[in-house]
Amino acid sequence: MLFNSAEFCLLFFPLVTGLYFLLPKSWRWLLLLIASCWFYMAFVPLFILILAFTIGVDFVAGIAIERAEGPRRKAYLIASIIANVGVLAVFKYWDFLNGNLTTLFASIGLEYHVPKLNEWTFFGWLPAGMVLPIGLSFHTFQSLSYTIEVYRRHQKAEHRFGVFALYVMFYPQLVAGPIERPGNLLNQLNAADGHGIRSDWDSARVAHGLRQMLWGFFKKLVIADRCAALVDPVYGDVTGHDGLSLVLATLLFALQIYCDFSGYTDIALGAARVMGFELMVNFRTPYRSASISEFWGRWHISLSSWFRDYLYIPLGGNRVVKWRWYMNVLIVFMVSGLWHGPNWTFVIWGGLHGAYLVLALVCGPFWARVHAFSGLGRFPRSMHALNVAITFLLADFAWIFFRADSLDDALAAIGRMAGTLATPLARPGIIDVQAPGQFAVTVLCALVFLAIDPRYDALAKGERTHRSLWSEAVSLAALLLACLLVGHHGASMFIYFQF
C-alpha cells in the first residue's frame, strides 16, 4: 500500500489509528501487527512468506544466541546472517549474479544457462517478471541488526514472537525504512509496564505527527512527483534528448530523490509519532552539507550508520593502516551501492562516493595547507557556500549513475552533458516534455522548496516552533493547498520501495 494512495489516506491510516487509541493497550501490538500484514500484503500477498521466513529465523536465532555460550553463539549468528543474506541473494541478486556469470563464461567460450528468477512464477502464483519483494533490503537489514545486537549483548532477545514480528514489520517503516535498531524500536514496543504499548492520546503529539506527515506529502506530491514527470521521459530516452535537458533532469533528479525518500520518511515518522513511537531521523537537509563525509551524516542516516556499525567497524574502520582504511571506505560504499540494487550503476554510484571520501582523506592535509597559506579562512561564509556547492555537484554527478537505467545510458548522458558545454545554449527539450507551463511550475515549486526546506524540516522534526498560532495555521494551510492543487495525484511508487 502506498502512503500517497487514497486507500492509505482515507481508509487505512484513519482506521488503524482510530482503533489503536480505542483498543485496550494490551491489544495494540496485535492490531499493529495485523495492520502491518495488511499494509504489506496490499503489494503482493505471497511475499509475506519471505518476510515470515526472515522473522522466524531471526526470532529463533536471537533466543539461541542469548542462551548459547562460546563458539555456538557465533555459529547461530552466522546462520542468521547466511539466512538473511541468502534471501537477499536469491530474491534480489540472483539475476545479477547469473547475468554476470553468463558474460564471464561466454568470454572464455563456455555456455552457462540458469533460468532468470523473473522467469519463475512460482507455479503461477506470481506474475512473471515481478519477483523482487517490496522493501526486501530494508526489513532484512533491520532484522539482521537485531541478531547482531543480541550477539553483541547490547540487546536482550525478544521472547514474544508477535512483538518481534512487529519490530520487523512495523508498517510505517516496513518498506523503505528508516532501518530501525532494536535498541530504539523494539524497546519502545516493549515499553510495556506490563500493559502493552503504552502511549496515550496526546493532541500535541498527534498534531506534531500529522504535521510531519503533511510535510512528507508535500515533498512527495509537489516536488518529487512533479520532478519525476520531467526527469523520467528524459532519462527514459537519454540519446533522444539534448545535453542541457540532461543537465536540468539531473539537477531535478537530485531534488526528486531527496524529496521522494525523505518525504516517505517524514510520513513514516509522522504516522509512527501519532501513535507514540519515535523512529530514527533519516535525513538532515543533506544538500546543505559542506563535504561528502558530512553528506553521509545527513543522507539516509539509518543505512549509513548500519554500514558503519555492522560492516565498516568490523572491517577495522580507521584503526588500521592507511591503505586498509581507504579500502574499507571503498568496500563499504560499493556494498552500500549494491544494497540499493542489482546493477553495476549502483555499484559505481557507491564507488564514486567512496572515491570522493578517499580523495578527501588523501588530499585533506594538502588542502588544509593551501587553505592556511592562501588566507581563504578569512572568508568562512563564502568558503562554506563554495564547499556546499561543490559537494552538491559531486553528489549530483553520482546521481547520474543511480538514475540511469544502464551503464551505457549513464555514459551517454555524461557525454551529452559534456557536449552541452561546448555548444551554444538552445531551448532544452525538457521544457516541452509536459503541457506548456508545467516545467515553469515545477521549477518554481523546486525553488520555493529549497527556500523553505531548512525551516520546515526543523518544524517537522519539532526542533523549532511557529512564532504564533496564525503563522502555524497559515503554513499548514499553505502546505495543504499546495498538496491539493499543485501535487501530482497518480499514487506513484516511492523510488526506494524497489530496494
Add this chain to the structure above:
Amino acid sequence: MNGRRDTRPSKPLRAAAMAALLTGAVLAVIHNALPAFWGSPNVAMKWDALHRAPRPARLLVGSSRIYRQVIPSLMDSVIGDGEHTFNAGFAATFPPATYQLCERLLNGPGPLPAVVLVELSNYMLYEEANLADHRYWYYLGPREGVGLVRHALWLPGSSRGERLAYAARAARATSYSLLGLGLVDHVMGSASDADTLMALGSSGDGALTLEEQVRRVPGDTGLATQRKAFLADTLAAGRRATGIRRLYDRGPDTPVSPVHLGRLNALLDKARQRGVRLCFVLPPLWLDRGEDLLALAHALPDTAVIALCHPDTFPAFYRPDHMFDAGHLNDQGARLFTIALARALRGEPTGQDLPH
C-alpha cells in the same frame, strides 16, 4: 538537557481548525473564480460560442451521439423556419455534466433557445479509470455528489458490492473535485487541449462527424483503429440491433431511478417556466444499462421524449454502411438521424421513409 526548544505547539487543535478554515476559504474562492466548464475546454468553447449573437433557436446537448450525429445545417434546412441550430454536444460529456449545462443556460440571463434537445443518457458512474481523468469529475459539487451517491446506492440489478463500489467512486470523484486535486496541472493541461475544429466543427455550428474528423485530421490513429475494428467485426451492427431489440422486449418494468427522474423533471419544470421547449432524445443506445434509459423515457411525459432508437422503426441506424463504428453513425447515418430528429421536432412521422 539537549538545548532543543519546546517541540509542542501550544494549541494544536485550534491551529488545525484555523488551517482547515483557511484551506476551505481559498478553495471556495478558487472554485468561484474558475470559468464555466474549465475542465472540458471544448465544451467551454461551445459555451462561449453559445453566448455570442445571434443566439440559436435550437440547442443540442449530449455526448458524441449528439455531437457526431446531428448536423445543425441539415436540421435547419429540414425544419425550414429560417432559424439556426447549435450543437453543444461533445465526446464523453455525460450526465450530470450535460444537465449542468442546461441548468446554467436556463438559470442564466438573456434570450434562450426556443428548443433544447438533451440526450437521454445514464449517469456516468465512475469507472476506476475515469477517476484518473478530471474531465469526468471536475464540475462536481456537493449536491451532484450526494445525488450520484444516492443514485449509485439505488441501482437495481447490481449487487450490493457493486452499488457500494459505484457510490464510493462517486464520493471520491466529488471529493477530488471539491478538494481541487491537481487543479493547477488540470487547468494548464485543459488550456492546451482546446481545439477550435473539435469544439465548433468545420461550419462553426458545433458538430463534427467522425468521418469529417478523419478527413480533416488524417493523423488521428485512434479513430482509424476504431473504424478498422468495426469493419473487421462484420456482426457488430447486427449484434447491437439485436441487443437493443431485446431491451425493448423486456418491457418497461425496470425500476426508475428517483434521483435521475427527479433531476429530469426539475429540468422540464425550469424550461417550462422560461418558455423553452425541452425534449430528451434517445439516439441508438449503448447496451450497457440501456434498460434503465428505456424505463426512464417511459416515466417521462410523452411530449418530452423523442425516441429514435428502436431497431425495427429505425433500421437505417443499424446498417453497417451507415455506421462509423459500433457506437456511432457515419456521415450518411448522421444525415438520416438529423432528418429523423428534425421531423420529430416538427411533429411529423420520423422513420418511415428513411432508407432501410
